[in-house]
Amino acid sequence: MINPAHDGWVWGAGVLFLLLIGARAYTVETGQVRLGRTPALARMLTAGSVLVLVVLCGLLAMQGGTLLFSSIVHRTDPSKIPNVVLDPSQPVDGGDNAPDPAQPAAPAPGAPPPGAGT
Amino acid sequence: MTSTDTRSSGDAGRAEGGEPATALVPAVGAEPATTALPVRRSAGLPGAGPQQPGRWRERWLSPALALLAVALLPLAAATTNLYALDGWGLGRVLSPAGWAAIVCAVAACVMELKAPRPRIPMLGAATGVLILCSTGMPSVVEPVARFATAWLIAGFSDAIAVTGHTPDGVDARFYWPAFFAQWAFFRDAGGASQLDTVLRWFPPAIVAVWTIGIYALARSMLGGTRAPWAAAWLFVGLNWIEQDYFSPQATGIVLMLTVLTFALGPLATRRTDAAGVPGWPFPHPDARRSSLLRRWLVAALTPPNRPTLPPRQLLLIYFCAALCLLAAAPEHQITPFAIIGQLGLLAVVGRFRGRGLVVVAIVSSAVFILIAGREFWINQLGLIIGSGDQGALQAGVANRLTGDFGQIAVKYLRVLMPALTWLLGMAGAWVYWKRRRDLVPIGLAVVPMFFAAVQSYGGELILRIVLYGLPILSILGADALRALVRRRRDLEWVLAAGMVVLFALLVVIRGGNDSFQVVFPLEVAMYRQTVADTPAGQSIVALSGVGPSGVVGIDSHPRGDVPDGCQSDTDDVLPVDCLDVSAPDVVVSFLSVEKEGVYLNGKQPGWSLRTLQQLIATGHYTLTYQDGFDWVARKIPDPGA
Numbered sequence: 001m002i003n004p005a006h007d008g009w010v011w012g013a014g015v016l017f018l019l020l021i022g023a024r025a026y027t028v029e030t031g032q033v034r035l036g037r038t039p040a041l042a043r044m045l046t047a048g049s050v051l052v053l054v055v056l057c058g059l060l061a062m063q064g065g066t067l068l069f070s071s072i073v074h075r076t077d078p079s080k081i082p083n084v085v086l087d088p089s090q091p092v093d094g095g096d097n098a099p100d101p102a103q104p105a106a107p108a109p110g111a112p113p114p115g116a117g118t
Numbered sequence: 119m120t121s122t123d124t125r126s127s128g129d130a131g132r133a134e135g136g137e138p139a140t141a142l143v144p145a146v147g148a149e150p151a152t153t154a155l156p157v158r159r160s161a162g163l164p165g166a167g168p169q170q171p172g173r174w175r176e177r178w179l180s181p182a183l184a185l186l187a188v189a190l191l192p193l194a195a196a197t198t199n200l201y202a203l204d205g206w207g208l209g210r211v212l213s214p215a216g217w218a219a220i221v222c223a224v225a226a227c228v229m230e231l232k233a234p235r236p237r238i239p240m241l242g243a244a245t246g247v248l249i250l251c252s253t254g255m256p257s258v259v260e261p262v263a264r265f266a267t268a269w270l271i272a273g274f275s276d277a278i279a280v281t282g283h284t285p286d287g288v289d290a291r292f293y294w295p296a297f298f299a300q301w302a303f304f305r306d307a308g309g310a311s312q313l314d315t316v317l318r319w320f321p322p323a324i325v326a327v328w329t330i331g332i333y334a335l336a337r338s339m340l341g342g343t344r345a346p347w348a349a350a351w352l353f354v355g356l357n358w359i360e361q362d363y364f365s366p367q368a369t370g371i372v373l374m375l376t377v378l379t380f381a382l383g384p385l386a387t388r389r390t391d392a393a394g395v396p397g398w399p400f401p402h403p404d405a406r407r408s409s410l411l412r413r414w415l416v417a418a419l420t421p422p423n424r425p426t427l428p429p430r431q432l433l434l435i436y437f438c439a440a441l442c443l444l445a446a447a448p449e450h451q452i453t454p455f456a457i458i459g460q461l462g463l464l465a466v467v468g469r470f471r472g473r474g475l476v477v478v479a480i481v482s483s484a485v486f487i488l489i490a491g492r493e494f495w496i497n498q499l500g501l502i503i504g505s506g507d508q509g510a511l512q513a514g515v516a517n518r519l520t521g522d523f524g525q526i527a528v529k530y531l532r533v534l535m536p537a538l539t540w541l542l543g544m545a546g547a548w549v550y551w552k553r554r555r556d557l558v559p560i561g562l563a564v565v566p567m568f569f570a571a572v573q574s575y576g577g578e579l580i581l582r583i584v585l586y587g588l589p590i591l592s593i594l595g596a597d598a599l600r601a602l603v604r605r606r607r608d609l610e611w612v613l614a615a616g617m618v619v620l621f622a623l624l625v626v627i628r629g630g631n632d633s634f635q636v637v638f639p640l641e642v643a644m645y646r647q648t649v650a651d652t653p654a655g656q657s658i659v660a661l662s663g664v665g666p667s668g669v670v671g672i673d674s675h676p677r678g679d680v681p682d683g684c685q686s687d688t689d690d691v692l693p694v695d696c697l698d699v700s701a702p703d704v705v706v707s708f709l710s711v712e713k714e715g716v717y718l719n720g721k722q723p724g725w726s727l728r729t730l731q732q733l734i735a736t737g738h739y740t741l742t743y744q745d746g747f748d749w750v751a752r753k754i755p756d757p758g759a
Contacts, residue, residue, distance in 0.1 A: 079499075
């Protein structure tokens with residue numbers, strides 16, 4: 001099931017990837033390199049870019065990539081799958097265990113009392 | 119000639135006919151024999167100066183012809199009878215002044231190119247005039263923009279400008295809203311209430327921008343001073359595809375050409391071995407040949423050489439290219455894939471520095487489609503993969519060969535033009551291969567063909583394949599023509615005559631549907647008034663898909679659904695029975711609807727008026743406006759309701 005609430009993570013990962021690859025380009029193009037050597041910072045940024053790219057691919061797969069791929073491969077219609085996208089207006093667990101919005105949630109153990117200051 | 123000047127002037131065949139200025143000027147005694155600077159003519163040299171008989175002609179003939187072409191355009195607009203348009207389209211009714219303007223524009227280009235020293239500003243101006251007289255001819259002779267889709271897209275921008283957001287459930291194209299939002303912003307920022315003038319002049323303006331890209335690309339690929347201009351004109355002359363109306367794909371092509379110009383221009387490079395020799399690293403003679411996979415891996419991990427640009431310039435180009443790639447994702451559905459395919463090919467063969475741009479293009483497109491376009495692909499996946507659709511060739515070519523004799527003839531010309539384009543492109547690829555041992559350019563033209571294996575894009579994929587390949591094919595074609603005239607200089611005049619024929623054919627082919635694509639200002643005003651007089655939520659249905667319906671009110675006034683059983687493969691006109699079933703609140707029709715039925719669908723003249731009479735005879739509708747074939751019928755309110 002696709003949860004639209006997680007889309008922000010995808011956009012964030014995408015922006016982070018662009019920033020990292022831009023920083024890598026700056027490092028590579030402006031750095032003084034010797035033949036056969038890659039600057040350590042460039043290598044670090046390359047590794048970071050690859051890591052973020054992997055995370056982004058995972059998030060994309062989770063947020064619809066897998067469904068789209070399987071739908072194309074198997075020629076199935078994703079709109080026929082019930083509840084394929086989580087409706088944010090509906091509670092996740094069907095409402096039985098959902099907290100009553102009229103009742104304030106109990107404070108976590110160890111939490112400071114209201115107005116205690118820091 | 120100096121000791122270092124070994125280049126030929128290339129003007130051997132042009133020396134005759136009173137043009138001695140083109141001949142190689144021998145170094146005179148005052149010039150140092152060892153200088154590497156080009157030889158400059160001075161007024162004192164024998165054979166140069168204002169007394170030359172051909173000098174005036176070289177300087178003023180091209181501007182005079184260009185001015186004459188522009189001066190003929192108002193005359194062409196005044197003497198072209200648009201009400202006489204038939205199945206042959208604009209080619210049948212265009213006045214002699216219009217044809218003369220095309221000839222003058224071509225002559226202006228040719229005369230400047232033939233000059234001993236072609237002036238770049240003059241060539242640019244002549245090219246602009248050529249575009250205005252060919253691609254822009256309908257914009258000149260027709261009072262407002264033609265093409266129903268352009269008006270519909272203006273309606274999309276209008277919806278965003280009025281409401282501030284994209285309307286839901288109106289059109290799948292709203293999932294790629296960048297172009298509509300961009301023009302809604304421009305409209306608001308300019309304080310305008312509509313985009314009619316932009317729509318009218320958009321085609322020549324956008325083709326001028328494309329042509330700049332082709333010129334820049336051709337300069338990188340062909341070199342020289344004349345061939346890039348020939349490539350640009352060839353592109354304009356072969357571009358009958360008419361995707362340059364007010365549309366997202368027109369802007370998408372600008373982005374594609376920008377990225378390609380960067381990749382094949384300032385970022386262009388080649389992999390070289392340690393000695394600087396281009397190509398694959400040459401193995402030791404005794405070494406065992408490594409596997410293909412290993413060679414690919416080595417190639418992939420070997421960065422192309424650094425172009426000879428300062429790092430800041432290189433970074434600026436990366437930034438601009440990345441910006442174009444990011445902008446292409448929400449702009450158009452398939453243009454990003456054309457860019458990814460072409461950039462991917464260039465990256466694999468190591469022809470540009472900045473391979474990360476390919477990753478940027480893939481990531482931006484994937485994120486946008488999967489996240490922002492989720493609702494689209496979940497509900498309309500068939501549109502992406504073309505499931506249940508006809509093949510691209512069937513939908514894009516065979517199904518369109520309908521209409522009267524003029525329509526069929528024009529459509530066969532449309533089939534012939536891409537065939538000739540590819541033939542010329544392949545000849546150019548052969549010349550390019552012989553000269554540079556390089557097959558990458560033809561690969562760039564082939565890449566968009568892979569789209570056909572994926573989907574049919576509503577039957578318009580063939581057009582897109584031709585369009586995305588056309589820039590490279592034009593450049594290769596110019597290379598073939600250059601090789602031809604280098605062998606036989608006397609063919610230059612034959613090619614000039616061919617250019618006149620090509621641009622005349624362009625007007626015929628592009629204007630082939632003008633009998634039912636032409637729009638009149640009164641029709642636009644009629645539709646706007648109809649929307650203004652109709653309460654929000656009531657449906658307004660046009661008798662056919664042509665005409666300016668949808669220019670306003672697409673979010674407030676549904677355009678109606680075609681009832682089951684009323685669709686037809688060759689005729690999208692709703693019969694009166696279907697109208698009675700779907701019961702729209704308002705029915706509108708235009709002169710273009712009448713002509714579409716007559717010239718494209720084989721109906722008897724006057725059929726749309728007979729449909730109106732039948733509609734009125736049902737007793738459910740009343741005629742509220744009529745001017746010739748333009749009419750509005752409104753549903754009579756139910757007294758019991």
